[in-house]
Amino acid sequence: MRKDKNCCVLMISGVKRYKLLDNIVKCGIECEQIQDRNEMLFISTHTSNIKRIERLAAKYGSVTQLQDKHISIRRRLIKNVMLHSGLVVGIVISIILCSVFSHMILRINIENDSEQVRADILSVLDENGLHIGSFKDGFDYVKLERELKRKVNGISWVGISEQGSTLVIDTIDNIPKPVSDNKRLPCNVVALHDCVVDKAEVFCGDLNVKIGSGVRAGDILISGERKKLISSGKDNKETEVTQYMRASGRVYGTFEKQAEFFFPYEQCINTPTGKEITVNYLNIFDADIPLFIRDIEGTYTYNAIREPVSVFGIELPVAITKVEYSEYTEAINTFTDEQIDEKIESSIRNYETELLTGYEIKDLKKTVSRADDGVTVKLIYTLYGEIGEQADIYLNKE
Known part of the structure; x- marks a missing residue:
C-alpha cells in the first residue's frame, strides 16, 4: 500500500483483538502497517477508515485509541537528539561563538607600508583599550582618528572603518617638505657660552666684539648684516642701504663649565x-x-x-x-672610600672624553663632599676653544 500523509495510528486493546483484525481484513479495510506490541494492536490506516474500525471494535468489546503520529515523530526526534547530544552542544556553542565574534574585532588591517607607523598606530589603539579581542561597541572612531593623527608621526590623514570583524585603518603619509638650502640664507655667528673672547678669524662678515671682552650666550660675534651709504641722483643724496651676507669665521674664547656627580656608599646588585x-x-x-x-x-x-x-x-x-x-x-654592595675615589676618577675621565673633546682644559676645580649615604663631587672646568656657531637671519618679505 502506498504511504499517505493522511494516515494515522489506532491502538486496539482487548481479548478479541485478533477476531477484530480478521474482520478488518474481511471487510477490505486497507491498512498500511499492523503491529502487535505489548498485547496491543497498532494499525496504521487512512483517516477515512477510523469510524469503520471503531464500530467493529465496539462489536467485539475492544477499546480503540487514536495515536498522534506527530507526537511519535517528535519523541523519536528527541531520542535522536539525546543520542547525539555532543554534536548538538557543539552546534549550539558554534552558534553562540559566531554571535559573540560578530561583535568583536578579530583582525586589525593597517594600510601603511611603514613598520614603525603600524607599530605606533597599534600602540595608540592599545592605550585606548582597542585591540584584537575587543568588542566593537563603545568606541568613538572619530576621536580615535584625531588622536592617531596627533600622536603618530609620518601620517597626515587616517580613517577607521569596519569590515565584518576586521578593523581597517587607512592612512595617508606626510608629504615630505622640500629641503631648504640654508647655505644661501644670511646668518650671524653667535656665542654658545658666556665667555671672554681671546681670538677671532673672520672669513666673511664684520667682527662685532673686541678681543678680550666678555660676551653672553647668544650675542652676535660676527655680523652678517652690513649697512653702508650709497649716493644717488643729481644731488648725490646719500641713502643708507643694508646688505646681508652669510657670516663665517672662527672665534675662540675662555669659559666655565660645571658638572656634579653623586656616588652612594651602598648599591643594590x-x-x-x-x-x-x-x-x-x-x-x-x-x-x-x-x-x-x-x-x-x-x-x-x-x-x-x-x-x-x-x-x-x-x-x-x-x-x-x-x-x-x-x-x-639581590645583594647590597658596600664601597670603601678608596673604591669611591676610584669611581670618581673613572667618571671624570669618561666625562672629559665624551663631552669635552675639542676643548683645552685650562683649569679644574674639584670639590668633594662626604656624607653618611655617599660622596658628592662638584667640578668647575675652565675651558678654551671655539665658542661660535652660525644662526640664520630670517628676513620679512614686504
Whole structure:
C-alpha cells in the first residue's frame, strides 16, 4: 500500500483483538502497517477508515485509541537528539561563538607600508583599550582618528572603518617638505657660552666684539648684516642701504663649565643564579590563564613572547604566551672610600672624553663632599676653544 500523509495510528486493546483484525481484513479495510506490541494492536490506516474500525471494535468489546503520529515523530526526534547530544552542544556553542565574534574585532588591517607607523598606530589603539579581542561597541572612531593623527608621526590623514570583524585603518603619509638650502640664507655667528673672547678669524662678515671682552650666550660675534651709504641722483643724496651676507669665521674664547656627580656608599646588585624557568600562558581576550601547576618562587627577570593563533589568516583573540624567567639574587654592595675615589676618577675621565673633546682644559676645580649615604663631587672646568656657531637671519618679505 502506498504511504499517505493522511494516515494515522489506532491502538486496539482487548481479548478479541485478533477476531477484530480478521474482520478488518474481511471487510477490505486497507491498512498500511499492523503491529502487535505489548498485547496491543497498532494499525496504521487512512483517516477515512477510523469510524469503520471503531464500530467493529465496539462489536467485539475492544477499546480503540487514536495515536498522534506527530507526537511519535517528535519523541523519536528527541531520542535522536539525546543520542547525539555532543554534536548538538557543539552546534549550539558554534552558534553562540559566531554571535559573540560578530561583535568583536578579530583582525586589525593597517594600510601603511611603514613598520614603525603600524607599530605606533597599534600602540595608540592599545592605550585606548582597542585591540584584537575587543568588542566593537563603545568606541568613538572619530576621536580615535584625531588622536592617531596627533600622536603618530609620518601620517597626515587616517580613517577607521569596519569590515565584518576586521578593523581597517587607512592612512595617508606626510608629504615630505622640500629641503631648504640654508647655505644661501644670511646668518650671524653667535656665542654658545658666556665667555671672554681671546681670538677671532673672520672669513666673511664684520667682527662685532673686541678681543678680550666678555660676551653672553647668544650675542652676535660676527655680523652678517652690513649697512653702508650709497649716493644717488643729481644731488648725490646719500641713502643708507643694508646688505646681508652669510657670516663665517672662527672665534675662540675662555669659559666655565660645571658638572656634579653623586656616588652612594651602598648599591643594590642583582646577581643571576643561573636558574631558568619557562612556562606558558593561554591568553583569551584580556585574561592570562597559566598552563602550569607549580608555583614560581623567588626573584626573577622575565622575557615574554606572544604567539597569536590564526585561522585562515584571521587572527583570533587567543594566543599562547611563552615566558622565560631568569632567577637572580639581590645583594647590597658596600664601597670603601678608596673604591669611591676610584669611581670618581673613572667618571671624570669618561666625562672629559665624551663631552669635552675639542676643548683645552685650562683649569679644574674639584670639590668633594662626604656624607653618611655617599660622596658628592662638584667640578668647575675652565675651558678654551671655539665658542661660535652660525644662526640664520630670517628676513620679512614686504
